[in-house]
Amino acid sequence: MRSSGSGRRAAAGSPGFLRRSQPRYGEKAIKVLLVAASLVSLLTTAGIVIALIPPAVEFFGKVDFGEFITGTDWSPLFKPPHFGVLPLVTATLLVTLIALLVAVPLGLGAAVYLSEYADPRVRKFFKPVLEVLAGIPTVVYGFFALKAITPLLQNIWPTGDGPQVFNALSAGFVMGIMIIPTIASLAEDAMSAVPRALRDGAFALGSSRMQVSTRVVFPAALSGIVAAIVLGISRALGETMIVAIAAGGRPNLTFNPLEGMQTMTAFIAAAGIGDLPTGSTGYQTIFAVGSLLFAMTLVMNLVSIRLVRKYREVYE
Amino acid sequence: MSNVVDGDLTVAEGPGVPRLKGRGTPWRERFFEFSLLASLAVGVIFLGGLLTYVAVEGWPRLDSRLWTNFPDLINPANAGAQSAITGTIWVIGFTALYCLPTGVLTAIYLEEYANPNRWWNRAIEINIQNLAAVPSIVYGILGLGIISRGLGFGQTVLTASLTLSLLVLPVVIIAAREAIRAVPQSIRQASLALGATQWQTIWRQVLPAAVPGMATGSILALSRAIGEAAPLLLLGGLTFITFNPTGVHSQFTVLPIQIFNWISQSRAEFTALASAAIVILLVILLAMNSLAIWLRNHYSRRW
Numbered sequence: 001m002r003s004s005g006s007g008r009r010a011a012a013g014s015p016g017f018l019r020r021s022q023p024r025y026g027e028k029a030i031k032v033l034l035v036a037a038s039l040v041s042l043l044t045t046a047g048i049v050i051a052l053i054p055p056a057v058e059f060f061g062k063v064d065f066g067e068f069i070t071g072t073d074w075s076p077l078f079k080p081p082h083f084g085v086l087p088l089v090t091a092t093l094l095v096t097l098i099a100l101l102v103a104v105p106l107g108l109g110a111a112v113y114l115s116e117y118a119d120p121r122v123r124k125f126f127k128p129v130l131e132v133l134a135g136i137p138t139v140v141y142g143f144f145a146l147k148a149i150t151p152l153l154q155n156i157w158p159t160g161d162g163p164q165v166f167n168a169l170s171a172g173f174v175m176g177i178m179i180i181p182t183i184a185s186l187a188e189d190a191m192s193a194v195p196r197a198l199r200d201g202a203f204a205l206g207s208s209r210m211q212v213s214t215r216v217v218f219p220a221a222l223s224g225i226v227a228a229i230v231l232g233i234s235r236a237l238g239e240t241m242i243v244a245i246a247a248g249g250r251p252n253l254t255f256n257p258l259e260g261m262q263t264m265t266a267f268i269a270a271a272g273i274g275d276l277p278t279g280s281t282g283y284q285t286i287f288a289v290g291s292l293l294f295a296m297t298l299v300m301n302l303v304s305i306r307l308v309r310k311y312r313e314v315y316e
Numbered sequence: 317m318s319n320v321v322d323g324d325l326t327v328a329e330g331p332g333v334p335r336l337k338g339r340g341t342p343w344r345e346r347f348f349e350f351s352l353l354a355s356l357a358v359g360v361i362f363l364g365g366l367l368t369y370v371a372v373e374g375w376p377r378l379d380s381r382l383w384t385n386f387p388d389l390i391n392p393a394n395a396g397a398q399s400a401i402t403g404t405i406w407v408i409g410f411t412a413l414y415c416l417p418t419g420v421l422t423a424i425y426l427e428e429y430a431n432p433n434r435w436w437n438r439a440i441e442i443n444i445q446n447l448a449a450v451p452s453i454v455y456g457i458l459g460l461g462i463i464s465r466g467l468g469f470g471q472t473v474l475t476a477s478l479t480l481s482l483l484v485l486p487v488v489i490i491a492a493r494e495a496i497r498a499v500p501q502s503i504r505q506a507s508l509a510l511g512a513t514q515w516q517t518i519w520r521q522v523l524p525a526a527v528p529g530m531a532t533g534s535i536l537a538l539s540r541a542i543g544e545a546a547p548l549l550l551l552g553g554l555t556f557i558t559f560n561p562t563g564v565h566s567q568f569t570v571l572p573i574q575i576f577n578w579i580s581q582s583r584a585e586f587t588a589l590a591s592a593a594i595v596i597l598l599v600i601l602l603a604m605n606s607l608a609i610w611l612r613n614h615y616s617r618r619w
Contacts, residue, residue, distance in 0.1 A: 030515050031429060037421030038430075041444050041489070044482045048454060051461030109355030117349060126356050128609070133359055135536075135605055136366070137543025139572045140594050143579050144366050147373075147587060177362050210348045231449060238451020240546035241572075245579055265453050265546070272456060272550030278465050286550075290457045294450070301449040305442060 052294060055287035062281055068288065074251040074267075076285045077274075087251040088289065091261035095172045095243055096236040098257060102176025103232055107183030108225065114184070115191035116213045134181035142245030145174035150246065166248025166260030175242050183232045186308075190224020191217050193315045223314075227307035234300035238293065240265040264293050370598070374591030382592055386558040387574065392585035397593050400574035402560040403473070404542060407570055410477035411484070411541050416534050418481070419488030423530075426489070427496040428518055448486035455483040456547030464551055471552025474564040479547055484537040491533020495526040528615030535608040539601050545572035571597050 060068070063083045071084015110130070114123060149170040154162040163169055194217050202216045218225070248260030249270050262270070268286050276283040385396025422444075430437040459479030469475040499522050507517040545553070553573040561568050569577075571593060578590035 024513060027513055027515050031425075034421050034425035034429060037418050038425045038440055040418050040482075041422060041447060041485060042440060044447060044458070044485070045443055047462050047482075048450070048458045051458045051466070052454075055461065106355040106358055109352045110359065113349075113352035113356055117352060126360075129356075129360050129363060131609075132602070132605065133363055135539060135543070135601055136363075137545065137572050137597060137601070139543070139545045139576050139579075140366070140370070140598065143575065143590060143594060144369060146579065148365070148369050177359065180359055208345055210345050213348075234449050234451075238453065240451070240453045240549075241576065244546075245576065265451065268453050268457070269546060269549045272460060273554050275552065286457060287461065290454060294454050297449065297451055297454075298446065301446045302442075304449070305445045 048294065052287050052291045055284045056291045058279075059281065059284035059288040062284075063288075072253050074262075076271075077282050081281070083285070085264075085289065085292065087253040088262060088264045088267055089292075090253060090255065091168065091243075091247070091251075092237060092263040092265070092293075094255060094257060094261070095168050095175065095247060095263055096233060098169060098172025099175040099179055099236040100229070100233065102173055103179040103183055103236075104229055106176070107180045107228070107232065108187055110180065110184040111187035111191060111225075111228075112213050112218070115188045116209065116217060130181040130184055133177070134185075136178075138178065138239060138241040139245070141174050141178050142171075142242040145170045145242060145246035149174055161258070163258040164248075164260050166246065166250075167258050168247050168261055169257040171243050171245075171247040172257065174246065175236055175239055178239070178242065179232045179235055182235055183228045186228035186231060187221070187225045190221040190228065190308075190311055193224065193311060194220045195315060220315075221311065223307045224311040227304040227311075230300050230304040230307065234297045234304065237300070238265060238297050240269050244269045264289050268293070367598070370591045370594045373588055374593075374595045377585075377588040377592040378595055382589075382596065387556065387569075387577070388558075389556070389581070392581075392583060392589060395586075395589055397571065397574050397596075399557045399560055400569050400571045400593070401596075403557070403568040404570045406473050406561045406564075406566075407476045407480065407568060408538060408542055410473065410564065411480040412534075412538055414478060415481035415485050415488055415537070419485050419534075419537075420492050420530060422485075422489045423492030423496055424518060424523075427493050428514070428522070444486050444489055448490065451546075452483055452544055453546045453550070455479055456550035458482065459547055460550045470565075471555065471567055472565050473561050473568045475551050476548055476553065476568055476570070477564075479551060480541045480544060483544065483547060484541045487537040487540060488534055491537065492526070492530045495529025495533065496522060498529060499525045525617065528611050528617075532608045532612045535604050535611070539604040539608075542604075543572055543597065543601060545570075545576055548573055549576075 068083050068085050070086065071082060072086050073082035073084045074087045075082045110126070114126060118126065146166075150163060150165065150167060153167075153170055157163065198216055198220060199212050202212045207216070243263045244266040247263060247266065249262050249266060250260055251267070252259055252261040254261065268289055271282065271286045274282070276286075381394070381396050383396060383398055383401055385394055386399050387397070388395040426437070426441065430440070432438065432441075456479065459475055459482075463469050463478050464471060464475045469478070503521050503525070504517055507521045508514070512520070548570060552567065553569050554577060555567060555569065557567055557569040559566075575590050575593045575597065578586045578593065
């Protein structure tokens, strides 16, 4: 009954001269049950791949991959249909970029403050605020973007042509606020993992708190900070409800954030609502666009996981 | 030098001691600290604005019609969200039933049994970390392609709760692992030294000590599931439903989807209705979050 290999639990195994009175089948059965539970998460990934790939392959049997990846017209349910995914991709990237312009400075600022400046009382106030911000459903963020932020932008817009009713700007801005807690908490973890001795050394050399924060702690925590940002990108790429509500449902190849546009996720949601028949090309587009989205976020997630591992290895 | 560190340069600027003048000028230090604080303040102001907005917009419509009536797209004054509220209870109840045991068992395996040097155990870990960041709409595609159409479960409470439980499973696992890891090694060693088997040690020593942490994580995971709308859009959640679910094979709608439906209506009455439903959703979530934080503070043990 030696537990599987790990040295620290060697005490569980019996020394050779002591004979066990009975084999413990119960213990074995429990372990089998635990392993079975762990397999569920592996099966989930397998399930995602199995769900995505076959319909996507069928889709590319009918639609030229070159047209898909370079085409500038996305109208899969029209006659004749066009399957150029670029408008969806550029919309996704534009909204993500706006969200990052909001979330990266604010999230990192929050992280530096909480890690290097805040005394416990201030932390006790701000931490729950960030937790609540992280817990608000995205449909609520979308509602706020469409009904409050967009009218506000239209009112304060200095020149004539303000944002349209559906626009990438307010969706991206609200998405940025939504991502702040993700970036702030991961970046703060990374900065807190920087050993105290580094800070003390810099203070002893006469550095100010700002110098310690920006020139010692920030570079030392850089891999964790980049991991936080990359995870933020992944969340922005995959966010659905905010863009489906506030950025509109019309594919639109533009970089003007004041116009409405449909992102990849918003398209998947819109096509999914339609309850299309299994096997139709329209149904398969969900999986083709879904595969592209899954691949993009997978790359981001793996980079982020790798970077977090790196700083943990250095400091923990 | 301490004057410089404190940012108080009155002494340093005196005529006698010009050498002590700091390199970083105090206004720059103050500006830096102020902008850090301001970046947190943006979040606070946004949150305050959002809560105020939905409360003000939703207030006139926040009455018993909301939970006694069913959706009505012709006459908004009659519309309510009862089918969505009961639907949420059904779906989340079954989600908890599926994902909490699976998540806790996985966490026990990874923390107490798995040897982290084996590649398959590392693969399970990386896989869980990745799953935690897979977009929720992709879980919707999994539910649509495999659970709803592949297995033929259709657009039912069962499909929705299976999909949501896979979605929040990584959250449950990660929280439960942290709770188990917080139990000191010496407790396990003492138990094993007294002759307990590994499972007796886990069941009678580790798990009781880890329950508060697991409960906190589980509540937070379920509150994420309650607010989730995107995957359920693909699973028939937006169908016009004017009845309460009667079983796992019933069709369903849930509160966030009902809100989405009302947002898409152009008439102003529906905006008020959406706000009122958002107030209810947020009250439920805040109550769950408070319970989680209370559990964490009240039962957490320092070893």
